[in-house]
Amino acid sequence: MKYLKIIGRIGLFSLIFAVILYYLSWVFIPKNNLDQAGMRDVSANGILSEKKETIDVLILGDSEAYSSIIPMEMYEKYGFTSYVLATPGQPLYYTKTLLDRTLQTQKPQLVVLETNAIYRSFQPFSPLAEEARKVFPIFEYHDRWKSLRVEDFSLDIHYTYNNVMKGYRFNNNVQAVTSLDSYMKETDQAQIIPKINLLFLNMIIDTCEKAEIPVLLLSTPSPVNWNMGKHLAVADYARDKGLTYVDLNLQDLETPIDWKMDTRDAGDHLNDAGALKVTHFLGNYLYDHFSLPDHRQDKDYLSWKESLSLYHQMVDENRKKMKQ
Amino acid sequence: MNSYYSVAYMAVFLPLTILAYQLMPVRKRWLVLLAASYFFFYAISGKLVVFVILSSLSIHHFGLWLEHIDHQEETRKIRMKQKRKVLLFAILLHMGLLVVLKYMPFFLSNLNQLAAVMGLSISWSVSRYALPIGLSFYTLQAVSYMVDVYRGQQKADPHLGRICLYLAFFPQIMEGPIARYRRTADQLYAGRTITYTQLTFGIQRILYGFFKKMVIADRLNPLVKAIFTNYTDYAGEMILLGALAFTLQLYMEFSGTMDVVIGTAEIFGIHLPENFRQPFFSKSISEFWKRWHISLGTWFKDYVFYPVAMSSWSKKLTVRARKKIGPLYGPILCSAFALLAVWIGNGFWHGTGWNFLFFGLYHFTLIFLGSLILPVTRKWSAKWRIDRNHWLYQSWQLVRTFILVCIGELFFHANGLWAGLQMFGRILTTTSLASFQDGTLFSQGLDAQDFIIVLLSLGIVLWVSIQKERQVSIRQMIAAKPIPIRWACYYTLILMIIIFGAYGYGYIPVDPMYANF
Numbered sequence: 001m002k003y004l005k006i007i008g009r010i011g012l013f014s015l016i017f018a019v020i021l022y023y024l025s026w027v028f029i030p031k032n033n034l035d036q037a038g039m040r041d042v043s044a045n046g047i048l049s050e051k052k053e054t055i056d057v058l059i060l061g062d063s064e065a066y067s068s069i070i071p072m073e074m075y076e077k078y079g080f081t082s083y084v085l086a087t088p089g090q091p092l093y094y095t096k097t098l099l100d101r102t103l104q105t106q107k108p109q110l111v112v113l114e115t116n117a118i119y120r121s122f123q124p125f126s127p128l129a130e131e132a133r134k135v136f137p138i139f140e141y142h143d144r145w146k147s148l149r150v151e152d153f154s155l156d157i158h159y160t161y162n163n164v165m166k167g168y169r170f171n172n173n174v175q176a177v178t179s180l181d182s183y184m185k186e187t188d189q190a191q192i193i194p195k196i197n198l199l200f201l202n203m204i205i206d207t208c209e210k211a212e213i214p215v216l217l218l219s220t221p222s223p224v225n226w227n228m229g230k231h232l233a234v235a236d237y238a239r240d241k242g243l244t245y246v247d248l249n250l251q252d253l254e255t256p257i258d259w260k261m262d263t264r265d266a267g268d269h270l271n272d273a274g275a276l277k278v279t280h281f282l283g284n285y286l287y288d289h290f291s292l293p294d295h296r297q298d299k300d301y302l303s304w305k306e307s308l309s310l311y312h313q314m315v316d317e318n319r320k321k322m323k324q
Numbered sequence: 325m326n327s328y329y330s331v332a333y334m335a336v337f338l339p340l341t342i343l344a345y346q347l348m349p350v351r352k353r354w355l356v357l358l359a360a361s362y363f364f365f366y367a368i369s370g371k372l373v374v375f376v377i378l379s380s381l382s383i384h385h386f387g388l389w390l391e392h393i394d395h396q397e398e399t400r401k402i403r404m405k406q407k408r409k410v411l412l413f414a415i416l417l418h419m420g421l422l423v424v425l426k427y428m429p430f431f432l433s434n435l436n437q438l439a440a441v442m443g444l445s446i447s448w449s450v451s452r453y454a455l456p457i458g459l460s461f462y463t464l465q466a467v468s469y470m471v472d473v474y475r476g477q478q479k480a481d482p483h484l485g486r487i488c489l490y491l492a493f494f495p496q497i498m499e500g501p502i503a504r505y506r507r508t509a510d511q512l513y514a515g516r517t518i519t520y521t522q523l524t525f526g527i528q529r530i531l532y533g534f535f536k537k538m539v540i541a542d543r544l545n546p547l548v549k550a551i552f553t554n555y556t557d558y559a560g561e562m563i564l565l566g567a568l569a570f571t572l573q574l575y576m577e578f579s580g581t582m583d584v585v586i587g588t589a590e591i592f593g594i595h596l597p598e599n600f601r602q603p604f605f606s607k608s609i610s611e612f613w614k615r616w617h618i619s620l621g622t623w624f625k626d627y628v629f630y631p632v633a634m635s636s637w638s639k640k641l642t643v644r645a646r647k648k649i650g651p652l653y654g655p656i657l658c659s660a661f662a663l664l665a666v667w668i669g670n671g672f673w674h675g676t677g678w679n680f681l682f683f684g685l686y687h688f689t690l691i692f693l694g695s696l697i698l699p700v701t702r703k704w705s706a707k708w709r710i711d712r713n714h715w716l717y718q719s720w721q722l723v724r725t726f727i728l729v730c731i732g733e734l735f736f737h738a739n740g741l742w743a744g745l746q747m748f749g750r751i752l753t754t755t756s757l758a759s760f761q762d763g764t765l766f767s768q769g770l771d772a773q774d775f776i777i778v779l780l781s782l783g784i785v786l787w788v789s790i791q792k793e794r795q796v797s798i799r800q801m802i803a804a805k806p807i808p809i810r811w812a813c814y815y816t817l818i819l820m821i822i823i824f825g826a827y828g829y830g831y832i833p834v835d836p837m838y839a840n841f
Contacts, residue, residue, distance in 0.1 A: 006520050013811060020815060021822075028823075040829055125325070125332035132331075142823050143830070146773045 025138040026155045027148070033159040038144045041087045046163025047102055050083065054301065055106045056292050057082035059167070060099060060204075061114025062090040067269040068114070068220035071166035072311040073276065074283035075304055079294030082112075084167025090117050092200035093127040097134060099204060103211055110290050111208050112282075115219045115234050116226070118197055127200070164307040170272055170315055172322050177259040177267035183223040184249050190236060191229030205241055214290070219247040220278055221257045223267035246285065253281045272319065325367040328498065328584045329537060329833070337364065341494075342591060346518050353515030357489055357592065364494040365457060372456035376497075379418065380488040383466045386414040387473045387480035387487075394476075411474045415467055422463045425453045430676035458497040460673060464623050465491055469505045471627055478506050486513045495588040499581050501599040501619035508596065516593030521803075526591035528799050531817050532788075533583030537834070538825035539781045541577035544569045545826065545834050546769025552737055555747045560755030562764060563747050567734040572782065574733060575603070577834055578617070602789045607721035609690040609728055620673070624666045632662035656695050664688055678741040686732050777824050 030038040033048045043066065047055070057080060059069055065086035075081055085098050095117055102108075133140045144152075193201065208215045217238050219226055226249045238245035255277050259267060262274030270278060286292060295301040325332035341360040348356050365373045393406045432448045439446045469490070472478035481487055489512045490505055516522075551558055551566030558566070579600040589596045599618050606612035613621050632638060638658060645654035671684020705712050712718075731748070738744030759765055766772055791798055802813050827833060 013814075016811070017815060017818070020819070024819070024823075123332065125330070125336060128335060129331045138822060140828060142825070142828065145823050146771075 021136045025136045027152050028138045028141045028144050031157050033161045044085050044087050046161050047083050049159035049161050052105050053107045055083045055108050056080040057110045058108040059084045059112045060095050061086045062117045063088050064116040064220045065114035066169045068275050068278045070168045070275050070279040073279045078283050078287045079296040080292035091120050091122040092117055092197055093130050096200055096204050111213050112216045112218050115217055164310040171264050172272040172318055173264040175266045177223055184228050187228045189229055190232035193233055215243050217243055217245040221248050253277055350515040354513045361492040361494040369456045375456040376492050379466050380491045383469050384484050384487045386470050390473045391480035407474055414470050418463050418466050427676050461500045462491045464502050495585045501597050502623050511594045522593055523591055525799055526587045529583050529587030533580040534821050536576040536580030538821055541573045542826035542833050544573040548573055550768045559759050560751040562759045563751050567730045570737045571730045571733040602793050606725050608694055628669055629662045629666050632665050633659055660692055679735050679738055679744050682741050683736045
């Protein structure tokens with residue numbers, strides 16, 4: 001009886017606390033997906049203001065993804081819409097969080113998973129903290145106490161950020177690779193995917209399978225991050241799961257990556273010139289292998305047309321300067 | 325799991341340990357604590373856990389050996405001689421390991437520099453070793469056990485498990501407090517049942533520790549880091565602020581961790597010694613060290629100061645000094661040797677760098693001078709009719725001590741002795757109010773709102789400290805209130821930590837400051 005009383009008391013205390021925390025989470029969560037509103041990862045979270053069920057291809061991954069794939073270029077040439085849902089140093093458990101959240105409003109016809117995050121290590125208990133942040137976003141946005149306004153207490157959320165880059169991050173710095181000696185050097189030793197990463201990778205694939213969305217595994221070119229051992233392991237995994245795997249570190253692109261000019265940080269990430277080459281290949285590949293719709297004449301997708309024009313305004317001048 | 329503040333520790337490890345402990349029969353509960361301790365050690369230091377296991381085996385063996393000698397039939401003199409040899413060997417073994425792992429790189433690199441200056445073509449290769457966590461803490465505990473057995477103040481414990489738990493108990497392994505065998509070993513082994521009061525009181529103390537660490541210490545981190553890293557970019561007033569901020573940060577981090585440690589132990593019904601007793605209410609440096617890192621201070625007092633001060637040569641010296649210098653200053657001057665040994669040890673215990681030695685000598689000088697001039701100041705006070713018990717005089721003593729402590733901490737945290745001297749020099753030569761007027765103050769990682777939160781939180785800690793100083797137990801006070809008020813207090817404290825804590829995106833938490841000692 002005594003123990004029951006104690007357990008009951010602890011339970012009631014926790015319940016009241018959870019209710020308080022839940023309400024406060026609503027107060028602290030940004031009411032818009034703009035940077036000024038306190039939103040984190042605005043580039044990826046721009047997807048929150050995309051119209052419901054308008055994204056055809058969802059691209060998941062880390063900085064390799066947002067440095068290598070330009071959704072607007074693919075839209076302009078082939079008409080299908082895509083969004084790069086990538087954040088710097090993204091661990092797979094966060095990829096899963098972003099995917100789950102996005103599938104509540106979007107019904108993509110394809111998910112592209114950039115493979116670099118598959119090997120990113122994280123603490124075994126970090127996913128637990130991620131779950132806590134998911135249930136109680138106050139843990140992520142607690143620092144907004146500095147900028148809270150009366151409107152925040154109304155709990156009315158309205159996302160207005162139109163990310164014309166659709167998750168791509170433009171960067172035209174050039175820093176050449178110093179050595180390519182060990183890049184994709186032949187080996188027959190696959191680099192084992194860490195168990196905890198494999199767990200989350202399987203969860204991502206399962207989520208897509210349940211939603212009947214095909215998954216394409218994609219390795220974007222990166223001498224710093226990718227090697228033959230990783231390629232072999234991911235290829236094995238794709239074979240086991242019946243997934244398509246494209247490794248652009250081995251694939252011949254129509255215009256090959258020039259490692260003196262197409263990287264912004266000595267082979268870690270591509271720059272805009274490299275991204276254009278990858279995007280050109282990927283757009284063509286997706287167009288050929290997946291029956292993706294063309295929305296260029298679709299009235300419901302007028303905002304994409306406007307975004308395309310804004311996108312060109314933002315990048316064309318810089319590209320011209322680079323060519324000169 | 326890398327500290328007591330990690331999600332893994334607080335959300336998984338500790339609750340599971342509590343559950344396993346409570347479910348286990350009383351007699352075997354110590355095994356849960358021991359397994360949890362080694363797991364915790366392994367999670368942080370990996371295979372280096374073998375060091376603490378070997379240390380436990382070693383002191384277990386030496387303890388029994390010392391006691392075995394006591395039971396031999398030789399004369400007391402012979403037995404004492406044998407015991408002294410065994411103890412010396414045991415201490416050399418344990419302290420030697422500490423010196424090799426922690427201090428050898430420092431000594432060798434200095435010897436190399438000295439050889440180079442002298443034009444000698446000798447050079448020792450300097451290897452740095454991975455240090456097991458809490459090495460300096462558990463080594464001191466190991467030494468204290470063996471010395472106590474040698475002195476006959478402690479019976480050698482034949483139970484290896486109890487000794488293992490004494491050295492490795494997980495809440496205290498990272499930052500202490502440095503416990504004594506006779507006061508903790510039985511508690512650790514007792515397997516007391518966790519009661520509701522123990523649980524709630526323990527959690528309250530843990531939460532208060534989190535508040536100090538996450539709301540104050542971690543929030544001050546960017547400011548402290550910026551000033552101490554790039555001190556040449558800052559004017560004297562900012563360096564002064566940096567020294568003040570670091571002193572408060574260190575106190576909040578260390579005493580906060582002690583709250584977490586002692587609170588955790590309280591849950592299991594174990595009372596660890598307090599390490600802090602409102603140190604900033606000290607009226608002298610000597611009093612400060614009786615209130616700050618108490619367990620280290622008492623260790624040095626019991627195992628360095630007294631053995632040196634009570635040695636036969638020291639006694640002889642005191643008798644001679646008493647005759648030549650006088651009954652007042654003679655003993656003070658003689659005790660200076662013991663005091664010097666304590667402060668050299670204290671300085672080096674804190675780290676391998678000349679600034680740490682300077683830190684020790686600085687405090688030695690202040691304490692020694694303090695005891696030398698005390699009779700004079702008392703005489704002057706009486707002559708000029710200054711009431712030393714007047715609040716104004718006592719306030720002056722508090723402020724003076726606090727300033728002296730801040731100066732010491734500046735050298736303690738500076739990147740080497742030279743950097744410390746330069747920082748101190750800049751305080752003396754370039755201090756004005758300019759940085760507080762031109763926007764520099766609020767552009768070092770802390771804006772005005774951050775400063776307000778820090779000041780308000782410091783106000784709370786000050787209020788709690790005053791209550792403690794008046795022997796008022798706030799936990800008892802809260803426990804006596806009706807449930808709605810009690811719970812409102814707990815919710816407020818937890819929410820303050822969640823909302824105002826400096827964690828998550830954009831924050832770099834302070835590493836446990838004493839964990840590497």
